Amino acid sequence: MNDRARRFSLRQGIEAEPEQPILEDAPKRLRFFVLQFLKNNFYDHVAVELVARVLCQPALLTSNLRNPDVWANIQPRIDQCEWWEIYNLLEGIYVELPSMSSGTQPHFVESLNRVLSEESIAWKMDAQGHLQRLLPAPIQAEIEILFQELQAPKWSTALDHFKTARAAYNARPRRDR
16 A cells, blocks of 8 residues: 555554554454445445344344434444454445445445455455455465466366365364364
8 A cells, every 4th residue: 555545643653553464353444434334325224124133233123213313323333343243244234235226336345445455454355245364465376376277177176175275264263274
């Protein structure tokens, strides 16, 4: 990321950049992105149902919320939930987005991936709406070369093992092998 794209606080050394990519956290800015995206692209009742379902918060569905209260009730739940629940919610937003006329899945994926990158989060959403762990660029290049070589029929068993290992690496919690 070029220096102009970074926040003032990062450029001035006020806010520390993580030394390692973030794997098991949902920083404040990601949580804010979720809330803002829901508010700008979803009808209130759909957002409430989605957050209630994904975060398993039935109290959201049973309370009689007036329009201004909707976001005041959703926001603390997003702020206080576990990090992995935010990622579940991101995938849920992707699935639910086609029913909303205000946003598109490719726009959501692009916006989300920009936020993930800016916050040094080692996850990326693919075009199918699944979050996948990122690898460092040199390792990713080697894997792509390996994957191309394994396409030959004589390596089909090795390709199957490779796909299984990749799925285990991307799983949360990770399945070490």
